[in-house]
Amino acid sequence: MIKVIINGSLGKMGKVLTNSIYEDKNFELIAGVSKYEKENTNYKLYSNILDIKEKADVVIDFSNPESLKDLLTYCKNTKTPLVIATTGYNDDELNMIKEASKEIPIFHSSNMSLGINLLLKLVEITTKALTNFDIEIIEKHHNKKVDAPSGTALMLANEIQKVLDNTEFNYSRCGKNAKRKENEIGIHALRGGTIVGEHSVIFAGTDEIVELNHVALSKKIFAQGSLKAAKFIVNKENGYYNMKDIVTL
Ligand SMILES: NC(=O)C1=CN([C@@H]2O[C@H](COP(=O)(O)OP(=O)(O)OC[C@H]3O[C@@H](n4cnc5c(N)ncnc54)[C@H](OP(=O)(O)O)[C@@H]3O)[C@@H](O)[C@H]2O)C=CC1
Numbered sequence: 280m281i282k283v284i285i286n287g288s289l290g291k292m293g294k295v296l297t298n299s300i301y302e303d304k305n306f307e308l309i310a311g312v313s314k315y316e317k318e319n320t321n322y323k324l325y326s327n328i329l330d331i332k333e334k335a336d337v338v339i340d341f342s343n344p345e346s347l348k349d350l351l352t353y354c355k356n357t358k359t360p361l362v363i364a365t366t367g368y369n370d371d372e373l374n375m376i377k378e379a380s381k382e383i384p385i386f387h388s389s390n391m392s393l394g395i396n397l398l399l400k401l402v403e404i405t406t407k408a409l410t411n412f413d414i415e416i417i418e419k420h421h422n423k424k425v426d427a428p429s430g431t432a433l434m435l436a437n438e439i440q441k442v443l444d445n446t447e448f449n450y451s452r453c454g455k456n457a458k459r460k461e462n463e464i465g466i467h468a469l470r471g472g473t474i475v476g477e478h479s480v481i482f483a484g485t486d487e488i489v490e491l492n493h494v495a496l497s498k499k500i501f502a503q504g505s506l507k508a509a510k511f512i513v514n515k516e517n518g519y520y521n522m523k524d525i526v527t528l
């Protein structure tokens with residue numbers, strides 16, 4: 280039985296993950312962390328991860344970049360492997376995660392679904408094949424999402440940039456002189472209703488278009504992906520791991 284702490288347990292993803300854990304006999308939820316919200320829960324609820332006394336086998340994080348410092352401190356002090364699913368980190372925070380992975384095993388992915396990780400591979404292949412095509416990314420999410428663009432859109436853009444290294448990201452095309460530059464990757468965020476998560480990468484050439492899409496139909500896929508990541512990371516050496524380490528393509 281793998282003992283889990285959820286950081287962000289009363290958030291939208293935290294609640295879906297809680298149910299996935301209750302449905303899976305390989306996992307036990309021993310504590311959760313919620314900074315502001317309070318509810319009666321079947322597990323011990325804390326408002327700060329640093330107050331937790333129980334020892335877990337893994338911490339799964341679906342929260343907010345603001346909680347990163349305490350999260351890393353707790354996992355390093357207690358030598359607990361960590362799965363990070365939160366998005367919206369800046370470069371300094373991403374470096375903090377990489378530094379911490381020298382002391383504990385960390386699995387980090389902005390998208391825990393199988394499909395997006397196949398899409399990353401398809402995007403790499405398509406970018407190599409369709410030279411001189413204009414590439415634009417469109418992501419769509421629910422109206423409660425805090426960060427934009429999505430972590431997944433940035434992962435896709437970074438994958439393209441690994442192939443086309445002289446490109447730059449354009450997040451805000453708008454105005455009288457907003458003509459597309461040749462080396463741009465446009466990244467566009469749409470927000471509305473309860474859209475779970477949709478990502479399209481559009482390769483537009485002269486007289487032809489190739490479009491690669493992924494649509495998440497339920498948050499459950501992210502929760503189940505994070506549990507797969509948790510199973511993978513519990514007995515690993517210190518280091519920085521991602522979906523490429525568990526998905527065979
Ligand atoms: N990698 C992936 O596959 C996926 C990643 N995500 C990412 O997961 C994160 C959470 O998403 P979602 O559940 O929809 O968001 P919610 O806003 O519903 O939940 C956020 C959670 O984080 C907690 N939180 C917010 N601020 C702080 C803080 N300063 N310190 C500690 N805890 C804090 C909230 O606590 P409280 O309840 O007290 O407000 C809440 O529990 C987002 O970054 C999202 O992009 C989402 C889906 C899939």
Ligand SMILES: O=C(O)C1=N[C@H](C(=O)O)C[C@H](O)C1
Nearest residue numbers: 366389390424429430431476
């Ligand atoms: O906030 C969300 O909901 C999601 N966030 C992730 C992201 O920013 O890419 C993954 C997924 O699309 C849902």
